[in-house]
Amino acid sequence: MESAFGSGGGGGGKLDPGLIMEQVKVQIAVANAQELLQRMTDKCFRKCIGKPGGALDNSEQKCIAMCMDRYMDAWNKVFRAYNSRLQRERANM
Template sequence: MALSSIFGGASPSQQQTTAVPSAKASNVKDQLKTQIAQELAVANASELVSKVTENCFEKCLISPYSNGEEGCIDQCLAKYMRSWNVVSKAYVARIQQASTSGEI
């Protein structure tokens, strides 16, 4: 009895090699990339909502139900969204540039 059989391994004659076709491996890789991209998008959206809530509401809601808070929140939200979009576009452009140059 070999040690590999004691620890759950199989002898070389019992091992089966399952070669995954490269097309199938590529498909799995693409699916994983898509899933990761979707999860990152959800995480980014959650972060955006969290930061807007944290920054704009703390800034604008000085006292409960005061006049003028809606305008402050609207302006803060618009500014935050513009900033978020600029930063996101720059980030995506930098990632694409790094990807095409082979850095990642």
């Protein structure tokens, strides 16, 4: 089994910086997705659930669905604007 540190079969395995960087990028993406989901859940729960109970009523379900849709739309707009700005700044370097 190969890892970022070599083949694992013998001594002197070389580090693969490209593989390590890809693994770090994946870990960062997972952490960002988890944070987004946690923030969205917290915000929409506070907004939509007045009295927690055993089940959500119809209005709570609709509120949560709309809240999550709006939150994702806003997040996507911010993400696109951020990426555009990064690309412009990189082009000016």
